Amino acid sequence: MKKRAISDDAKAEKKQRMLDAALDEFYEKGFTAARMDDIAARCGLSKGTLYLYFNSKETLFNGLIETVAKPKQGHIVHMLQAAPSAHLALTALTEFVPQVIAEGRLPKLIKILIGDCKAFPEIIQGYRKKVIEQALAALAELFERSNQSGETRIAQPALFARLVVAPVVLSAIWQAVFAQDGDPPLDLKALFVLHRQMLMNALTMDPTEDA
Amino acid sequence: MKKRAISDDAKAEKKQRMLDAALDEFYEKGFTAARMDDIAARCGLSKGTLYLYFNSKETLFNGLIETVAKPKQGHIVHMLQAAPSAHLALTALTEFVPQVIAEGRLPKLIKILIGDCKAFPEIIQGYRKKVIEQALAALAELFERSNQSGETRIAQPALFARLVVAPVVLSAIWQAVFAQDGDPPLDLKALFVLHRQMLMNALTMDPTEDA
Amino acid sequence: MKKRAISDDAKAEKKQRMLDAALDEFYEKGFTAARMDDIAARCGLSKGTLYLYFNSKETLFNGLIETVAKPKQGHIVHMLQAAPSAHLALTALTEFVPQVIAEGRLPKLIKILIGDCKAFPEIIQGYRKKVIEQALAALAELFERSNQSGETRIAQPALFARLVVAPVVLSAIWQAVFAQDGDPPLDLKALFVLHRQMLMNALTMDPTEDA
Amino acid sequence: MKKRAISDDAKAEKKQRMLDAALDEFYEKGFTAARMDDIAARCGLSKGTLYLYFNSKETLFNGLIETVAKPKQGHIVHMLQAAPSAHLALTALTEFVPQVIAEGRLPKLIKILIGDCKAFPEIIQGYRKKVIEQALAALAELFERSNQSGETRIAQPALFARLVVAPVVLSAIWQAVFAQDGDPPLDLKALFVLHRQMLMNALTMDPTEDA
DNA sequence: CATGAATGAGATTTCATTCAT
DNA sequence: AATGAATGAAATCTCATTCAT
Numbered sequence: 001m002k003k004r005a006i007s008d009d010a011k012a013e014k015k016q017r018m019l020d021a022a023l024d025e026f027y028e029k030g031f032t033a034a035r036m037d038d039i040a041a042r043c044g045l046s047k048g049t050l051y052l053y054f055n056s057k058e059t060l061f062n063g064l065i066e067t068v069a070k071p072k073q074g075h076i077v078h079m080l081q082a083a084p085s086a087h088l089a090l091t092a093l094t095e096f097v098p099q100v101i102a103e104g105r106l107p108k109l110i111k112i113l114i115g116d117c118k119a120f121p122e123i124i125q126g127y128r129k130k131v132i133e134q135a136l137a138a139l140a141e142l143f144e145r146s147n148q149s150g151e152t153r154i155a156q157p158a159l160f161a162r163l164v165v166a167p168v169v170l171s172a173i174w175q176a177v178f179a180q181d182g183d184p185p186l187d188l189k190a191l192f193v194l195h196r197q198m199l200m201n202a203l204t205m206d207p208t209e210d211a
Numbered sequence: 212m213k214k215r216a217i218s219d220d221a222k223a224e225k226k227q228r229m230l231d232a233a234l235d236e237f238y239e240k241g242f243t244a245a246r247m248d249d250i251a252a253r254c255g256l257s258k259g260t261l262y263l264y265f266n267s268k269e270t271l272f273n274g275l276i277e278t279v280a281k282p283k284q285g286h287i288v289h290m291l292q293a294a295p296s297a298h299l300a301l302t303a304l305t306e307f308v309p310q311v312i313a314e315g316r317l318p319k320l321i322k323i324l325i326g327d328c329k330a331f332p333e334i335i336q337g338y339r340k341k342v343i344e345q346a347l348a349a350l351a352e353l354f355e356r357s358n359q360s361g362e363t364r365i366a367q368p369a370l371f372a373r374l375v376v377a378p379v380v381l382s383a384i385w386q387a388v389f390a391q392d393g394d395p396p397l398d399l400k401a402l403f404v405l406h407r408q409m410l411m412n413a414l415t416m417d418p419t420e421d422a
Numbered sequence: 423m424k425k426r427a428i429s430d431d432a433k434a435e436k437k438q439r440m441l442d443a444a445l446d447e448f449y450e451k452g453f454t455a456a457r458m459d460d461i462a463a464r465c466g467l468s469k470g471t472l473y474l475y476f477n478s479k480e481t482l483f484n485g486l487i488e489t490v491a492k493p494k495q496g497h498i499v500h501m502l503q504a505a506p507s508a509h510l511a512l513t514a515l516t517e518f519v520p521q522v523i524a525e526g527r528l529p530k531l532i533k534i535l536i537g538d539c540k541a542f543p544e545i546i547q548g549y550r551k552k553v554i555e556q557a558l559a560a561l562a563e564l565f566e567r568s569n570q571s572g573e574t575r576i577a578q579p580a581l582f583a584r585l586v587v588a589p590v591v592l593s594a595i596w597q598a599v600f601a602q603d604g605d606p607p608l609d610l611k612a613l614f615v616l617h618r619q620m621l622m623n624a625l626t627m628d629p630t631e632d633a
Numbered sequence: 634m635k636k637r638a639i640s641d642d643a644k645a646e647k648k649q650r651m652l653d654a655a656l657d658e659f660y661e662k663g664f665t666a667a668r669m670d671d672i673a674a675r676c677g678l679s680k681g682t683l684y685l686y687f688n689s690k691e692t693l694f695n696g697l698i699e700t701v702a703k704p705k706q707g708h709i710v711h712m713l714q715a716a717p718s719a720h721l722a723l724t725a726l727t728e729f730v731p732q733v734i735a736e737g738r739l740p741k742l743i744k745i746l747i748g749d750c751k752a753f754p755e756i757i758q759g760y761r762k763k764v765i766e767q768a769l770a771a772l773a774e775l776f777e778r779s780n781q782s783g784e785t786r787i788a789q790p791a792l793f794a795r796l797v798v799a800p801v802v803l804s805a806i807w808q809a810v811f812a813q814d815g816d817p818p819l820d821l822k823a824l825f826v827l828h829r830q831m832l833m834n835a836l837t838m839d840p841t842e843d844a
Numbered sequence: 845c846a847t848g849a850a851t852g853a854g855a856t857t858t859c860a861t862t863c864a865t
Numbered sequence: 866a867a868t869g870a871a872t873g874a875a876a877t878c879t880c881a882t883t884c885a886t
């Protein structure tokens with residue numbers, strides 16, 4: 001009954017090109033300032049075609065969240081939950097993060113989310129609830145487990161989790177906001193090796209020696 | 212000199228009200244999506260008056276950078292350069308930062324800068340050069356000095372400086388982007404006390420025990 | 423002659439389905455607001471197929487006039503010209519009209535024509551010339567004949583003809599515009615019986631008793 | 634406190650010009666096909682100004698209903714309710730109507746309402762409820778009163794009321810839809826004099842003499 | 845000085861029409 | 866023959882900026 005003018009594969013590939021173009025335009029201009037014309041032009045399609053695949057600018061934005069952020073999230077949470085020890089979890093994390101940051105799409109999305117967070121409170125709060133807090137909670141639980149097993153002595157697992165994450169945010173922002181084409185790139189691998197050393201060192205730190 | 216219809220003080224006060232309104236509108240909507248009408252309405256003045264004091268939306272944006280960001284910068288750099296030891300510098304820094312974050316205006320400005328960094332590359336790169344890199348450089352020099360004096364053994368002062376700064380960025384973003392009215396606020400003081408402990412612990416960390 | 427892939431009958435049936443769908447869409451949305459997609463969807467065909475049978479939206483519109491309005495016109499004019507007396511003609515007319523109105527397609531077309539008359543002045547003026555004025559002229563001639571035969575005493579046959587027609591327009595508009603699903607329908611038969619009585623009564627009315 | 638850039642009078646006058654222009658554009662093109670640019674151009678103002686006074690195309694449309702239709706309605710209903718007899722009421726009505734039709738704005742509005750009735754079901758049904766049905770009800774009540782006083786013998790007052798109204802609709806439509814610049818105009822006065830005669834004649838018509 | 849009415853360029857979105865499949 | 870993907874012109878609506886009052 002239904003004849004297909006083009007294959008499903010071709011459609012999916014076209015959709016991906018649109019998402020890629022949207023990511024770059026939103027990243028460069030912000031959600032509001034980005035123009036649908038430019039997104040269409042960037043992927044070599046007409047504006048009408050863009051609207052054939054995404055009903056609105058906002059739908060396109062949501063599509064980005066789905067395809068860029070969601071996949072990473074699952075991986076990280078699983079990594080933390082499956083880890084046999086805090087040491088191994090932090091090792092895995094500090095090895096994985098630089099790759100994700102260097103790949104480039106997540107820093108761009110984070111930059112977009114920060115810039116337009118107030119324009120889409122539902123999206124940003126959903127992201128916070130489903131991605132950020134879940135990851136922070138998974139980290140905190142990991143440290144509570146390792147505290148109980150005697151592996152670590154972490155006084156405030158929730159705050160500690162945030163310090164673990166801080167350089168992730170920092171480097172994403174750096175990559176997306178401050179890095180310039182001409183500059184020597186930030187040595188992400190070395191940064192996270194150093195971060196790991198500090199974290200390892202702190203895992204069994206005596207909490208009484210307050211400053 | 213002609214007689215003034217209104218005093219310079221009244222003018223300055225009016226200008227400040229406009230800047231405050233602009234900070235909030237830019238923060239809530241982003242530079243592009245913020246409307247001059249709304250900024251005018253927020254400070255109880257007419258749009259015409261706004262243009263009497265600032266020639267354009269962009270001029271207003273520049274005004275924000277000048278009044279919000281610049282003052283902090285000087286203070287921090289001076290604090291680091293004048294510190295007699297790395298330990299004392301970090302103590303001072305981790306005490307000062309939570310105050311600045313909690314005050315609220317800097318996180319808002321940072322959020323705006325991130326969102327619209329690509330729209331104003333000159334501004335953002337100027338900010339990077341004059342504020343960020345100068346602060347990072349001051350930190351790195353501090354650690355080189357303390358290494359030489361034997362106080363510390365920091366293998367990579369430049370990377371270490373970034374890890375010092377990471378929670379500042381994290382908490383600013385958290386404050387500006389994720390914090391919600393209903394939520395219990397992030398305990399900034401405790402976070403930076405913990406951060407300080409980790410940093411102190413790391414100052415004399417043995418760099419050979421790599422992961 | 424080439425062999426046909428589908429029969430002429432199947433083609434005609436398909437064309438009719440398109441016209442029916444178009445009548446309803448034009449009626450519900452007006453010519454401009456009606457979408458070709460919706461017309462296609464309403465008759466279960468694709469947009470491409472629609473264009474295979476009608477070259478443009480306007481062609482489709484013309485097709486409606488031809489198939490809906492023209493057939494009625496011939497019947498009415500013939501009815502009036504063949505009538506042996508004014509009384510019998512009015513009887514026939516007031517019996518025929520309620521059926522046509524109740525059938526529904528003509529009121530819909532009239533509503534469309536009124537709504538878009540200025541967009542298609544040629545069509546509407548053609549319709550006026552060929553349908554309306556011809557019918558009004560046939561009526562007026564009928565009354566002139568009956569005046570001469572002594573059957574009636576109608577002072578102004580042309581104006582009288584318009585008053586004969588007025589309830590036709592009124593009920594068509596009512597049907598097409600004001601009638602709602604929930605309402606008790608307008609009793610067309612009774613309305614036209616009453617109309618007939620008034621007309622009969624007026625056929626021999628003494629014209630001198632002016633107000 | 635509030636300085637006015639222009640006077641309230643000037644504003645009202647400008648608003649009226651916009652409404653006049655809108656009436657003509659909607660009348661000529663229909664609601665959907667009419668362009669806001671053209672309406673603005675027709676009253677010598679910019680599109681932006683139009684939106685300063687009316688928030689949307691639909692608001693403008695509503696403004697027309699308010700200013701064109703509402704005033705007439707009150708007058709007619711009052712005329713019918715205050716009439717001492719059916720004869721006098723019909724005389725007053727058939728004298729008033731030709732003026733209103735000839736003035737031109739109401740026929741235009743009626744044409745618009747018919748054309749776009751399906752696009753604005755709430756408006757058209759509100760109009761029906763508040764204008765049409767109220768007028769028809771006032772007429773029917775008038776005839777019931779005159780039946781009781783012995784002045785008239787009208788078998789079906791509700792249907793009779795519709796026949797009273799029919800030529801109003803007919804002539805409005807004729808004026809708005811079929812009348813052309815070159816044509817001799819329809820003699821409204823004579824038409825309604827004839828209509829009045831027929832109505833008067835029918836007021837005491839013997840209902841038994843059915844056709 | 846201060847105001848807010850006016851402007852018009854530019855944004856998102858729609859849809860008649862075409863044409864490769 | 867039939868389909869529906871693709872196009873781009875055109876519509877509504879917004880808003881930074883200007884300027885008469």
